[in-house]
Amino acid sequence: MALTTPRLPRQFFVRDPVVLARDLLGPEGLLAGRIVETEAYTGEADPASHAFRGRTTRNAVMFGPAGHAYVYFTYGMHHCLNVTAEAPGTAGAVLLRALEPLAGVEVMRARGDHGPENRLLSGPGKIGRAFGLSLDDNGRDFTRGPLGLAAGAPVANREVAISRRIGISRAVELPYRFAVVSSRSVSR
DNA sequence: CCACCGATTGCT
């Protein structure tokens, strides 16, 4: 699979379908998944965003150029992945919430999830575990491996459900969650 | 320095 330049900026990957891939450059090989659920987070106008109170050590990548990985560590155990989506100086990112596995299923299972295949990547924390993400991945350029984005198969607008974001306590009314309705890999 | 807490998950 060829890893290509992400289309920028400020896209929501469920609508402009994209595949996330990680090339481990070793015996483990390629891990990949089709993006089926995302959420948008912006900056000072979005109280639910990590960037709401301005630039800090943790969220600095959100203020950088588009097409980079913003990885954050939460609940003492989960690494979640965003794709930055704004020009430098403006905070904005797309949280990847669920993927359908496309490659590397056995490696993902070996990292501890023994559920059904279509549930291996059905949540932001599960993506982090299955892909082996860590804070070392924070700031990575998706156009310069090992993390990459590639064009996926088209999805009709009627197949995309728009709803409220999950797991937040502020700005809950904003319709910034995007999910492929027919996918069995969307989070719960 | 310290107390609080979270863009989650899985088990009861």
Added chain:
DNA sequence: GCAATCGGTGGT
């Protein structure tokens, strides 16, 4: 419904 688990953040 709730515990696990810990680094970032903000207030003292």
